[in-house]
Amino acid sequence: MNDVLMTFFDLGQYSQAPLPGNYNYWLVALSYLVAFIASFTALKIFERAHRHRSVSQQRTWTLITAIVAGIGVWSMHFIGMIAFQLPVVVSHSIGLTLASIAPAIIGNYFAYSLHLSADKLASFKRVRNQVSSKTNILSGTILGAGIGLMHYLGMEAMQLNAELLYSPYWFATSIVIAVALGILAMSTYSRSNTIRGAKSELRKIQFVTALIIAAAISGMHYVAMLAARFYANETTISLTTGAQHQHLWLIYAIVIAVALIALISWVSSVIDRRFQHNYRAIRQSDKRIRELAFNDALTGLPNxxxxxxxxxxxxxxxxxxxxxxxxxxxxxxxxxxxxxxxxxxxxxxxxxxxxxxxxxxxxxxxxxxxxxxxxxxxxxxxxxxxxxxxxxxxxxxxxxxxxxxxxxxxxxxxxxxxxxxxxxxxxxxxxxxxxxxxxxxxxxxxxxxxxxxxxxxxxHPEMADAIEKRVKLESDLRHAIETRTGLELYVQPQLNENRTVIGAEALIRWHHSERGMVSPAEFIPLAEETGLIIGLGDLINEQACQIIRQWQQLGLNDWVLSINVSAPQFQQLDFVDKLNSLLKHYEVPAGQLKLELTESVLMQNLDEVIHKINELKQLGIQFALDDFGTGYSSLSYLMKLPFDVLKIDVSFVRDMFQSKQKEAIVQTIVQLAHNLGLKVVAEGVETEKHFDYLSSLGCDYFQGYLFSKPVAEPEFRQQNQ
Missing domain, CATH: 3.30.70.270 (Reverse transcriptase/Diguanylate cyclase domain)
Incomplete structure (x- = not known):
């Protein structure tokens, strides 16, 4: 065992003094600077690993960090060895020299990987301190061991005619320095986990950490060189002072190489930061798109x-x-x-x-x-x-x-x-x-x-049945409008105070092939809700013109036919043109067609409504304001619109003797209309009492079941010719 130790350690087996060596201190300073630049650059690159969420991206950036840091350790050692001058010829084994970089890269990779893993575990507050301290010790030890192994493997790459042994004390000291400073560096850097968002603080921590790592690399190297003892043997050839050829251009070459690596690494870091910025912008845009897709923009509620x-x-x-x-x-x-x-x-x-x-x-x-x-x-x-x-x-x-x-x-x-x-x-x-x-x-x-x-x-389930019937009714109504089948205008006569027929109101009726007569109260609202009211209105207009044409052919030139026009129909841009075409086609004379409008028509765009009414009046069409008294702004309309007739709503006429208020309203409407130069039509006249009272008020025209319910147009002509 002692023989084995004596091949590595200086245990006094040589009686002569070791060969003297000296340093080029400019190169010593350069070696530390290279170690610092490489370490700081590596920490900057490692920041990218923290920013990524993808495991593969994290591993990639950690590996790049380890390569840059490992090259820095290796370069520092190489420059330090060149800085150390012995009075013998020294060369280096290319294979071992290149292989010595591996421990530095591997040590850095595992040290930084541990830190990255600990950063994720740090979210668990209960184990944060424990995890951090254990990680710092383990990662610092691995980092120091990698630096030490790289150095001593690099020393083995030296080729010279002398024996190399190590002082046990300084050898142990070099390892302790590498590990201790490695642990200190990792402990310092671990503080960056808590202030990742504060860039100025992060840069300070990276700077100090790089100084400590550079000190660990340099300290370990130069203490290890104190441990090195070079003993001359029989084949040792001493060099005269100043005769040693140390190939200084290699120093500049490796400095340039390290600078290029640092520059490339920095540029790649900047590029990745740009990519990360664009990625965050895309993520924010995607988040906004998702918000718009799943949330209401006005209230912020889910859509x-x-x-x-x-x-x-x-x-x-x-x-x-x-x-x-x-x-x-x-x-x-x-x-x-x-x-x-x-x-x-x-x-x-x-x-x-x-x-x-x-x-x-x-x-x-x-x-x-x-x-x-x-x-x-x-x-x-x-x-x-x-x-x-x-x-x-x-x-x-x-x-x-x-x-x-x-x-x-x-x-x-x-x-x-x-x-x-x-x-x-x-x-x-x-x-x-x-x-x-x-x-x-x-x-x-x-x-x-x-x-x-x-x-x-x-x-309740019956509602579904009702909607199914409604859908079927809508389909049948659409078919009836398109084919002009089953829809027919009925007319209800309008009389003057002498009970002479002066015209009629046209009311649409639907003879359904299966259901028989369908109530207007059922299909008119359906047409309005589904937009079919436009087509239905066009059909009513055409049938009204046909009826007036028949009256003309029979010499009934004094009768006026009134038709109801819905708001959607009247708002059509081509309403005037379509109606004008019908009037010309059926040769309808001026004054025999009257359009009845409700306040729903007038509430849209009053200026446009006035313009259309004036255009139609030039074609000889009369106008009546239907259901007068049920709205809240009828008086303002009367002041602006050129109506010919007011129609008192049936709800006032029918019940006017049961309500003093309604009776007063009817009386007021008649007086108001006459004061404005308008004629008055009372709907819902069902009894002689209604007729007599309205006549006494001066009502001009009357309409209701007292005279006739709505009937087919041929029946109406038969009753009143």
Whole structure:
């Protein structure tokens, strides 16, 4: 054992003094500078490994860090060996010299990899300090061992005619210095884990760490050189002073190589930082796109797509003792608020409703905005053996929601109070798709709105049957309009105070091939909701012109035919042109066609409406304001629009003797119309008492069941010719 140790350590086996050596201190300083630059560059590159989330990217940047750091250790050793001058010829084995870089790279790779792993574990606060201290000791030891192994392997690459032995004391000291300074460097660098976002602090820590690592490399090297003893033997040839040829160009070459590696590494780090910046920008854009795809831009609430995804997820996760409930809420007359006060206040109202829903004191799990003025609320109720009880709980929650949302809103300087219609469905069948659930709630909401404003309805299966019938009816109505079959204008006579027929109002009727006569109260709203009212209106206009043409051929030139025009129809850009074409085609004379408009037509764009009315009046068309008295702004319309006739709504005429207020309204309308130079038509005249009273007020024309119900046009002519 002692013989083996004597081949490596100086245990006094040589009686002569070791060969003297001296240093070129400029090269010593250069060796430390190279070690520092390489270490600092390696730490800068290692920062990239922290920034990446991909494991493969982390390993790649850690390997680049280890290569740069390892080359720095190797270069420092090589320059340090050149700086040490012996009075003998010295050369180096190429193979061992190149192989000696491996321990430095491997040691650095494992040391930095441990640090990267510890950074992930540091999120667990309970073990943070323990993990950090153990990691610093282990990684510092590995780093010091790699530096030491590189040095002593590099020393073995020396080729000279002398014996190389090591002082045991200085050998141990060199290893201790390498490991101790390695642990100190890793401990210093571990502080960067806590301030990763603060760039100035991070640079300071990297700088100090690089100084310590350079000290570890240089300190270990030069202490190890103190441990080295070179003893002359019989073949040793001494050199005269100054005769040693040390190939200084190799020093400059390796300095340039290290500088190039550092520059390339730095550039690659900058490029990667740019890529990371672009990647973050792309991630932020992707996040924004996802927000727009899954969230409503105005309120920030989940949109319809998110709601459907959430419902699907909840059906899988809901506890067995609970029911899922979906509420759909609709702001009544929201479009009126937008049209009258502007979209800004409409947006404020939507945001205010959102804030209330998010604060409501119920078992609410999600609030969403699936469409313009609709909100969805997902909640849970306790499951019961009695299904009625779950529905009762849902109804109670719906009333609470409604009460919360119907309290007045402060919209800038405007105090607004609105009603909320609400539909709800209790989800008992977990096999239903989220689309089906939303459809159920929508059916309940539609039923609530059909029954008036501020109503609440719970879904029941009969609603699905009703919607199926509605879809079938829509299809049949579309077919009837396209084929011009089954739709016929009936007429109800209008008479003067002498009971002489002066014209009629045309009313559309539908003879269904299977259902028989379909009520206008059923198919007219359907046409308005589905957009079929445009085609239906065109059909009415054409049939009205045909009827007037027949009257002309029979010499009935004094009768005026009134037809109702819907708001969507009147708003068509080509409405005037299409009607003008019909008038010319059927040769309708001026004054025999009258258009009846409701206030819904007038509430859109008043200037455009006035322009269209004036254009049509030039074609000889008369105008009547229908359902007068039911709106809140009729007087302002009368001042601006060139109407010929006012029609008193049937709701006032029919019940005017049961209400003093309605009787007074009828009297006021007649007086107002005459003062404005307009004729008055009273609808809903059903008794002689109605006729006599209206006649006494000076009403001009009368229409109602007292004279005739709406009949087919041939029957009307037969009765009144």
């Amino acid at each position: 319809r797509r998110s709601l459907l995804d959430y419902l699907s997820q909840q059906q899988q996760e809901i506890p067995e003792d609970e029911h899922l409930v979906l509420f759909l809420l609709d702001i009544d007359k929201f479009k009126v608020l937008n049209n009258t006060l502007g979209p800004t206040l409409g947006d404020l109202l939507l945001q205010s409703v959102t804030h209330r829903l998010e604060r409501v004191n119920l078992n609410v799990h999600m609030v969403a905005r699936p469409s313009s003025n609709e909100f969805a609320v997902v909640a849970r109720v306790r499951k019961s053996n009695n299904p009625v009880q779950a529905q009762s709980h849902a109804l109670s929650m719906a009333k609470t929601l409604q009460q919360e949302l119907q309290a007045p809103y402060s919209l800038k300087d405007y105090r607004h109070q609105c009603s909320m219609s609400l539909g709800a469905t209790v989800i008992s069948d977990l096999t239903k798709s989220s689309e089906d659930i939303l459809v159920q709630a929508a059916l309940a909401l539609a039923e609530a709105k059909r029954n008036g404003m501020g109503e609440i309805r719970l879904y």
